[in-house]
Amino acid sequence: MPNLLRPLPASSSRLGADFVDVGRFREVMKRHPRVVERVFTESERAYCQRKADPTLHFAARFAVKEAVRKALGRACAWHAVEVCKLETGAPSLAVDPELRTADGQYPVTASVSITHDGGFAFAVVLFDLSEIGKTLGVASF
Numbered sequence: 001m002p003n004l005l006r007p008l009p010a011s012s013s014r015l016g017a018d019f020v021d022v023g024r025f026r027e028v029m030k031r032h033p034r035v036v037e038r039v040f041t042e043s044e045r046a047y048c049q050r051k052a053d054p055t056l057h058f059a060a061r062f063a064v065k066e067a068v069r070k071a072l073g074r075a076c077a078w079h080a081v082e083v084c085k086l087e088t089g090a091p092s093l094a095v096d097p098e099l100r101t102a103d104g105q106y107p108v109t110a111s112v113s114i115t116h117d118g119g120f121a122f123a124v125v126l127f128d129l130s131e132i133g134k135t136l137g138v139a140s141f
């Protein structure tokens with residue numbers, strides 16, 4: 001049987017969350033202005049800089065990137081994760097296709113939620129993961 005397909009592996013989910021003190025983040029941005037380019041993509045910078053208080057939105061995106069690292073169980077490049085916006089205004093994520101969890105799985109769907117209030121920014125990220133990239137990677141097609 002030449003065309004035997006592997007079953008789709010059961011996916012698993014991973015959650016990450018992070019909380020950022022906006023006042024402290026403001027200080028960091030003042031002391032190290034190049035942080036903005038190092039951490040945030042061009043479209044993230046354009047979005048935040050259009051806002052009345054850009055730091056609130058930068059802090060929230062920093063929380064998202066830290067939450068992603070927790071969900072992956074590993075560090076990743078800051079620009080490997082970009083916060084985008086849906087038409088509703090809800091946030092969504094674009095990620096580098098090479099992004100993997102510490103145990104080699106890759107995210108196939110993501111849910112992200114952001115809030116900033118009372119001097120804090122908070123983000124939570126949920127990934128659905130698949131091992132299919134890893135298993136196909138070792139197959140000899």
Ligand SMILES: CC(C)(COP(=O)(O)OP(=O)(O)OC[C@H]1O[C@@H](n2cnc3c(N)ncnc32)[C@H](O)[C@@H]1OP(=O)(O)O)[C@@H](O)C(=O)NCCC(=O)NCCS
Binds near residue numbers: 056060088091114115
């Ligand atoms: C969505 C809504 C609840 C956000 O209220 P808010 O007090 O501005 O929210 P917070 O200050 O806690 O958080 C702001 C973040 O909410 C997120 N957000 C904005 N619109 C959103 C939406 N429709 N759905 C989910 N999240 C949303 C954004 O990521 C925003 O941060 P950002 O601009 O830095 O990306 C409010 O805009 C609203 O009621 N809109 C109309 C109804 C609606 O669209 N409801 C959908 C959710 S029930």
